[in-house]
Amino acid sequence: MSESSSxxxxxxxxxxxxEKAFTDLDAEVQARVLRWAADRYGVAVTGKRPVGSANASExxxxxxxFDTLAEFFAAAAPTTEPDRALVVSHWFQNVKNEADVxxxxxxxxxxHLGHGVSNITSALGSLIERRPQLVIQTKKSGTARQARKxxxxxxxxKSAVEHMLQRQPDENxx
Numbered sequence: 001m002s003e004s005s006s007x008x009x010x011x012x013x014x015x016x017x018x019e020k021a022f023t024d025l026d027a028e029v030q031a032r033v034l035r036w037a038a039d040r041y042g043v044a045v046t047g048k049r050p051v052g053s054a055n056a057s058e059x060x061x062x063x064x065x066f067d068t069l070a071e072f073f074a075a076a077a078p079t080t081e082p083d084r085a086l087v088v089s090h091w092f093q094n095v096k097n098e099a100d101v102x103x104x105x106x107x108x109x110x111x112h113l114g115h116g117v118s119n120i121t122s123a124l125g126s127l128i129e130r131r132p133q134l135v136i137q138t139k140k141s142g143t144a145r146q147a148r149k150x151x152x153x154x155x156x157x158k159s160a161v162e163h164m165l166q167r168q169p170d171e172n173x174x
Contacts, residue, residue, distance in 0.1 A: 008131075015132055019154055066095075073113055076164040081117040082126045083164070084110055086134055086153065089124075090161040093153045100138050100150035124151055132156040 022030050037043075066072040069091050078084045088109050092101045107120035117123045127135040134157035139150035153161075 012133065015154070015156075016136065019136075022155065069109060070113060073115070076161060077167075078164060081123045083160075084115050085117060085120060085123040086127055086157055087161055087164065088113075089135060089151060089153050090158060094158060100152050103149050103151065121149065124149075127157065134160055 022033070025033070066075065069088065072091050072095065073084075073087055076087045078087045085106055088106045089101045091109075092098045092105070103120045103124055106124075107116060110116045110120075124135055124137075127133070128137060133154050135151050135153055137149055138152050141148045141150075
């Protein structure tokens with residue numbers, strides 16, 4: 001069944017509203033709100049959850065901590081240019097607590113790691129085009145096509161990176 005563009009637009013707006021509402025909430029409160037919403041609207045939640053875990057903060061606790069971007073990047077083992085951009089963006093936003101990430105800064109770090117992407121705007125753009133969106137553009141400075149852009153990793157993007165980090169070593173090789 002094909003969704004109309006107005007249905008897709010409404011879905012994206014709902015996701016953005018949720019992202020905005022969850023920005024200042026800790027993981028335990030986020031989990032409580034999600035459980036309430038699932039119960040309220042009669043939806044089954046189909047996310048991976050470790051056996052016996054009580055809330056989202058325990059899921060996040062399973063993601064190991066890393067001292068450097070290089071260690072974090074190696075553990076995630078992204079295989080595509082968009083996934084490489086997503087992992088580095090996640091690092092800046094969720095580990096270094098930057099509200100928005102600068103595309104040029106992401107690509108500079110990727111180059112330092114030996115994994116520069118051919119077109120960082122295109123790589124981040126493909127993350128925006130995925131459904132659900134893994135990244136959103138938050139700002140553009142200037143009017144030129146090549147103007148500096150800022151991005152934010154969505155909850156779906158954060159989840160995708162955490163999934164990369166939780167894969168078994170043989171999954172990373174595939």
